[in-house]
C-alpha cells in the first residue's frame with residue numbers, strides 16, 4: 622500500500638472509495654553558507670524582507686546506506702551544475718540535531734519529529750522543516766538536473782515575489798478526474814514561508830490526532846495507523862497545505878483550480894510560483910503536439926528510484 626511518490630495520480634473516485642474504506646541570479650544571501658556551520662548553531666529563525674531571495678543551498682537527506690553509484694551520479698549533476706550553490710547531505714543524526722536546535726522554541730515540533738520512527742514520515746517532514754528554517758532547494762536523491770542552472774529556474778519577472786516554488790507532478794494528460802499534487806522531490810523556498818509553515822502545522826496536528834486516535838505515543842505510530850503517506854506527510858499534504866495557506870493569504874475561500882492547472886508556463890499567485898508539469902515531472906505529464914513545441918525545457922529528471930518504498934517505510938534493502 623505504501624506509495625510515497627506514486628507514478629500515477631489517484632482518481633477522485635479511488636480517493637472517495639479509499640477514504641470511505643479507511644475512514645536565480647541576483648539573489649541576496651542572508652547568511653554565508655558552509656557545509657558545516659549552517660545548522661550547528663541554534664540561530665533564531667531569520668527575519669525576512671522581500672528583497673531576500675531563495676538561498677543558494679541544495680539540501681539532501683541520506684538514508685543509512687548513504688549514496689549509491691546512481692544517487693551520487695544524479696546528485697552530482699545538480700551540485701556540479703550549480704557551482705554557486707552550497708549543498709548539504711543530512712543524515713539521520715544530523716537531521717535530529719538540526720531539528721532539535723533550530724526548532725527549540727517549538728517543543729511540539731521537535732517531539733513530533735524526534736518521536737517518529739517511520740523513515741519516510743521523517744524524511745517528508747524534514748524537508749519542510751529545513752526549508753522553513755533555512756530555505757533553499759530541497760531535492761530527493763533520485764533527481765538529476767537537466768542542464769538549466771537553478772538561478773534561471775525562476776523567471777526574472779517573478780524573482781522579487783517568489784517565496785515558494787513548487788512544480789506540478791500530475792497536471793496535464795490524466796484527464797480531470799485526478800487529485801493533482803505538487804512534487805515533493807523538488808521544492809524551493811525562502812526561509813519562513815508561511816505556506817510551508819502551514820504544512821508543518823498540519824502534519825504536527827495530524828500526528829497528534831493519530832496518536833490520540835490509536836492511544837499511542839508518537840514512537841508508537843505505525844504505518845497502518847496513518848493512512849496514505851502521500852496524504853499524511855507526502856505530496857498531497859504539501860499541496861493541500863500550500864493551497865489552503867495561499868488562499869488564506871489572498872483572502873479567498875479556495876484557489877480556483879482553473880487558475881493553476883494546465884500550466885504551460887510558470888504561474889505566480891501571491892508569493893507562490895507554480896511551475897508547469899514538464900519542469901519537475903516531465904515524464905508524468907503528456908502534452909499534445911501543438912503545445913509541446915512551445916514549452917520550456919524540463920529542469921530536472923526524477924528517476925523514481927523509490928528508495929523509501931519498503932513495507933516499513935524505510936530504505937529498500939540491497
Ligand SMILES: *[C@@H]1O[C@H](CO)[C@@H](O)[C@H](O)[C@H]1NC(C)=O
Nearest residue numbers: 688689690691692693694939
Ligand atoms: C560503483 O562504482 C565503482 C567505481 O566505478 C565500481 O567499482 C562499483 O562496482 C560500482 N558499484 C555498483 C554497485 O555498481
Ligand SMILES: *[C@@H]1O[C@H](CO)[C@@H](O)[C@H](O)[C@H]1NC(C)=O
Nearest residue numbers: 832833834835836837838841
Ligand atoms: C491508553 O493506553 C494506556 C497505556 O497503554 C492505557 O493505560 C489506557 O487505558 C489506554 N486508554 C484507552 C482509552 O484505551
Ligand SMILES: *[C@@H]1O[C@H](CO)[C@@H](O)[C@H](O)[C@H]1NC(C)=O
Nearest residue numbers: 867868869870871872873891
Ligand atoms: C485580506 O484581508 C485582511 C483583513 O481584512 C486585510 O488586512 C488584507 O490586506 C487582505 N489581503 C489581501 C491580499 O487582500
Ligand SMILES: *[C@@H]1O[C@H](CO)[C@@H](O)[C@H](O)[C@H]1NC(C)=O
Nearest residue numbers: 871876877879880881890891
Ligand atoms: C482566477 O480566475 C478567476 C476566473 O477566471 C479570475 O477572476 C481571478 O482573477 C483569478 N485569480 C487569480 C488570483 O489569478
